[in-house]
Amino acid sequence: MDLLYLSRADVDSVALDMPTIIRLLETAFGEKGEGRVEMPPKPGIHTQPDAFLHAMPAYIPALRSAGIKWVGGYPGNQRLGLPYISGLLVLNDAETGLPYAVMDCTWITAHRTGAATALSARYLARPDSQVVGILACGVQGRTNLQALATVFPVKRVYAYDVVAEAQQKYVAEMALQLGIEIIGVDEPRQAVVESDVVVTSGPILQHPHATIQKGWLPPGAFASAVDFDSYWHPAALAQFDKVATDDHDQFSHYRRLGYFQGTPNPYADLGEIVAGHKLGRERADERTMAMNLGLAMDDMAVAPEIYRRAVERGVGTRLPL
Ligand SMILES: NC(=O)c1ccc[n+]([C@@H]2O[C@H](COP(=O)([O-])OP(=O)(O)OC[C@H]3O[C@@H](n4cnc5c(N)ncnc54)[C@H](O)[C@@H]3O)[C@@H](O)[C@H]2O)c1
Secondary structure (H helix, E strand, O other): OOEEEOOOOHHHOOOOOOHHHHHHHHHHHHHHHHHOEEEOOOEEEOOOOOOEEEEEEEHHHOOOOEEEEEEOOOOHHHHOOOOOOOOEEEEEEEOOOOEEEEOOOHHHHHHHHHHHHHHHHHHHHOOOOOOOEOOOOOOHHHHHHHHHHHOOOOOOEEEEEEHHHHHHHHHHHHHHHHOOOEEOOOOHHHHOOOOOOOEEEEOOOOOOOEEEEEEEEEEOEEEEEEEOOOEOHHHHHHHEEEEEEHHHHHHHHHHHHOOOOOOOOOOHHHHHHHHHOOOOOOOOOEEEEEEEEOOHHHHHHHHHHHHHHHHHHOOOEEEEO
16 A cells, blocks of 8 residues: 655646646536535644644545645745745545545645636636736736636736835746736736736735725726735725625635625625526626635645646655555
8 A cells, every 4th residue: 555745846747737727626616516525614723923724625526536735824934935835735535535645735726726716707707808917926926827817818917016026026937928918016006907807915814904995996807815805905895796705614714713804795606606506797897806715625626637647647756655
């Protein structure tokens, strides 16, 4: 009995493509919308202010995927030259329960979160969305834009970060990678007021800095709040015609913990929308938002495909159980 260990470099080298990740998430959310996914809200421990270590189990029968992610998010790590997000993911055989793979979860967390934004946007944003605002030019700022560019005809991006060097690096890298115009801006407002799609991807804070004010986001635009409500003033949140989330139970769980005190109740979760039980965008002038909190199911939708491709290519290290 053994398992396959995939290091961060191993997972990187598999380089699963974004359209496949979005497709896998769409299948998983469709299953969730029909009540066919087992996923308890994530428990966590908190060893530093605004930091977390979360246990995230999920079982998706249609994808024969069962497992758990044990993931940390530490805002102070940037100062230490360490990643904000780190952790491990274990896949278990659905018949026997035996673990058959352990992998670094950094790549998967980065990419499935971007894919969840793009999937939400496919249902909630205008299909002709061309201008994207990115507030926080880190890992999520990158993968969210990559995913959006696979679904929408993105032509221009306004990018903002509190750290000037992070912003400059982002502008250079993403312009080269995607071949689109990326404009670094000095004020958060400039990344919002002309955008069709806005992604906020800074630190998650229990007490939001609430920088984005009422009236900044144009009618007809879509926003993805990867960093929860940290960036949005309650009056700006109140202007949305539709706020969706990825899981009602998890949203309520976080609200009980003290988050989302100024956020309207989500009208739908992404599973309900993908399964067709709730409508996405109905009018061109609606302001819509995805407040996706990140689900274990997102990871378990993608991890078995990474495992399969790693096995095919002979990537990874066999370890005895
Ligand atoms: N919702 C989800 O599913 C999900 C999943 C993964 C990560 N996250 C969250 O996404 C966020 C970003 O993660 P990451 O891996 O990209 O981190 P990262 O460290 O790579 O990037 C964070 C960036 O934010 C910048 N920043 C800090 N404060 C800012 C502000 N007020 N305005 C603009 N920029 C600011 C930093 O300079 C840095 O460039 C974290 O809050 C993380 O917890 C959410």
